[in-house]
Amino acid sequence: MVDHLAMSNDVTVTLPRIQDRIPTVVVDDAHVVYRVHKGAAGSHSPVAALRRLVTRTSTPNVREVHAVRGVTFTAYRGEAIGLIGTNGSGKSTLLRAIAGLLPVERGAVYTEGQPSLLGVNAALLNDLSGERNVTLGCLAMGMSPAEVQRQLPEIIEFSGINQRGDFASLPMRTYSSGMSARLRFSIAAAKQHDVLLIDEALATGDKRFRKRSEARVRQLRENAGTVFLVSHQLSSVRDTCERTIWLESGVIKMDGPTDEVLKAYEAFTSGK
Amino acid sequence: MANTTLADPDSGLPPAQLAARHGLRMAGQRPSLGTYSRQLWRYRHFITAYANAKLAASFSNARLGQLWQVLTPLSNAAVYYLIFGLVLQQSRGMDNFIAYLTAGLFIFNFTQTSVQQGTQAISGNLGLIRALHFPRASLPLAITITQFQQLLGSMVVLIAIVLITGEPITLMWLMLVPAVLLQTVFNAGLTMTVARLGAKATDLKQVMPFILRTWMYGSGVLYSVELFAENLPGWATAIVQFNPMLVYIELARVALLENTPLLNDSLPLTWLVAIGWSLVMGLGGYLYFWRGEQEYGRG
Numbered sequence: 001m002v003d004h005l006a007m008s009n010d011v012t013v014t015l016p017r018i019q020d021r022i023p024t025v026v027v028d029d030a031h032v033v034y035r036v037h038k039g040a041a042g043s044h045s046p047v048a049a050l051r052r053l054v055t056r057t058s059t060p061n062v063r064e065v066h067a068v069r070g071v072t073f074t075a076y077r078g079e080a081i082g083l084i085g086t087n088g089s090g091k092s093t094l095l096r097a098i099a100g101l102l103p104v105e106r107g108a109v110y111t112e113g114q115p116s117l118l119g120v121n122a123a124l125l126n127d128l129s130g131e132r133n134v135t136l137g138c139l140a141m142g143m144s145p146a147e148v149q150r151q152l153p154e155i156i157e158f159s160g161i162n163q164r165g166d167f168a169s170l171p172m173r174t175y176s177s178g179m180s181a182r183l184r185f186s187i188a189a190a191k192q193h194d195v196l197l198i199d200e201a202l203a204t205g206d207k208r209f210r211k212r213s214e215a216r217v218r219q220l221r222e223n224a225g226t227v228f229l230v231s232h233q234l235s236s237v238r239d240t241c242e243r244t245i246w247l248e249s250g251v252i253k254m255d256g257p258t259d260e261v262l263k264a265y266e267a268f269t270s271g272k
Numbered sequence: 273m274a275n276t277t278l279a280d281p282d283s284g285l286p287p288a289q290l291a292a293r294h295g296l297r298m299a300g301q302r303p304s305l306g307t308y309s310r311q312l313w314r315y316r317h318f319i320t321a322y323a324n325a326k327l328a329a330s331f332s333n334a335r336l337g338q339l340w341q342v343l344t345p346l347s348n349a350a351v352y353y354l355i356f357g358l359v360l361q362q363s364r365g366m367d368n369f370i371a372y373l374t375a376g377l378f379i380f381n382f383t384q385t386s387v388q389q390g391t392q393a394i395s396g397n398l399g400l401i402r403a404l405h406f407p408r409a410s411l412p413l414a415i416t417i418t419q420f421q422q423l424l425g426s427m428v429v430l431i432a433i434v435l436i437t438g439e440p441i442t443l444m445w446l447m448l449v450p451a452v453l454l455q456t457v458f459n460a461g462l463t464m465t466v467a468r469l470g471a472k473a474t475d476l477k478q479v480m481p482f483i484l485r486t487w488m489y490g491s492g493v494l495y496s497v498e499l500f501a502e503n504l505p506g507w508a509t510a511i512v513q514f515n516p517m518l519v520y521i522e523l524a525r526v527a528l529l530e531n532t533p534l535l536n537d538s539l540p541l542t543w544l545v546a547i548g549w550s551l552v553m554g555l556g557g558y559l560y561f562w563r564g565e566q567e568y569g570r571g
């Protein structure tokens with residue numbers, strides 16, 4: 001029995017039995033509208049700005065974007081769900097709504113614990129060394145100082161930023177974009193999250209790092225977490241997720257086993 | 273493997289009830305005040321680490337490094353002494369104008385920089401806020417701590433100046449500690465207030481320098497506070513007397529200087545006003561910031 005478990009861990013992910021399925025994220029007819037402040041556009045003269053202030057009309061260069069239009073699905077413990085769709089289909093917006101960073105206009109998003117969003121743009125402090133960023137990032141995730149000290153070498157090691165010399169003690173602004181993305185992923189992945197939302201972060205590393213991070217994502221799932229992965233690289237969705245949701249123009253076009261959804265998606269994009 | 277989707281044991285249940293049955297929470301809800309305060313306490317290590325990191329980063333591009341922590345206030349004091357002491361002759365027969373000026377300048381600067389950076393505490397850290405979940409009050413609090421550390425550097429300079437200019441060391445010096453602590457609480461509240469304001473009204477950053485300049489002139493930093501009583505009508509002087517910055521500055525001056533002009537004659541009353549401001553601003557600022565917690569980082 002023990003042998004069997006160990007083996008199955010190596011080969012594929014052991015899925016929890018169907019009766020044990022516990023929802024971790026419930027999205028109920030969610031609509032997300034966000035407002036974009038465009039810089040200079042339209043009548044941007046001081047006089048026009050003053051008139052708007054006096055008449056209390058809203059600025060014309062705030063535009064509303066209805067990015068997610070009524071999405072409903074339920075995610076369970078131990079699932080890895082891929083989110084695919086063409087550019088501007090609302091994938092990243094949906095992730096931010098699940099993370100609680102964007103309010104839903106209508107409908108509701110329920111989550112277990114606090115989902116963590118891991119994106120490429122999640123900058124830490126660029127003036128500080130990588131090591132210091134790891135400490136800060138871990139503390140910001142709520143780790144204790146002792147825990148951070150224990151994890152620090154492991155995180156640096158995992159990120160692989162020290163492969164070409166001692167980069168961990170250099171300021172992060174000296175890093176290449178791939179290196180800082182790798183470090184950010186390593187920090188976020190150091191903690192066990194109930195719900196982890198990954199936005200394109202796996203795509204940035206080189207092949208070796210991608211392998212490592214995919215293995216880490218699998219590990220996070222086995223420890224009863226739920227992982228969402230937004231990616232344009234269909235291969236990494238295929239390798240990590242067994243369920244995929246296809247968003248198009250803010251609505252779910254398809255939700256099902258990765259193989260089927262990807263097949264339909266590929267047919268859709270090549271047919272365009 | 274085909275069972276991964278759509279085979280839902282809870283099927284038929286509306287999503288809201290499903291969520292309630294498994295104890296899921298609405299995403300992005302504001303925690304209660306008690307929970308929030310406990311969270312903030314658990315993040316105290318993050319707050320101090322972030323404050324230290326910011327302090328280190330602020331000098332990381334300068335060759336003299338942390339020495340600027342002392343050099344900046346020193347050069348500031350020199351410039352203002354040159355203009356207000358020597359050129360404009362504002363000392364008006366005061367015993368120790370240099371120490372009078374520097375005390376006011378450093379105490380005011382503590383609040384001024386906290387407020388300036390506080391307006392950008394949220395808007396300047398959107399990356400961090402959108403990436404990680406932590407109580408957002410950590411950011412303005414960290415700014416207050418960083419500025420407090422800067423103040424300690426300034427205090428070394430101030431005490432050196434006070435000693436060089438021949439002031440005696442007295443027991444009154446001990447008053448400086450509670451005075452600065454009260455001011456720190458006041459600053460924390462004020463920094464949280466402007467952090468929330470600055471998160472929504474991005475124009476605040478442009479307006480702030482003018483507000484702060486006016487406030488500085490109303491706090492008797494650069495000239496004798498006697499000028500207020502001489503030139504302002506009675507009601508205006510009364511307002512200036514309750515100006516928190518004037519109060520904190522006067523407390524520092526009373527503590528360090530033997531003989532200094534004061535606007536508030538009664539020392540106990542000055543202390544009461546200082547404590548009052550610190551409580552009102554500290555608690556009020558915290559409550560105000562907490563009420564906006566779920567909005568930060570949304571744009």
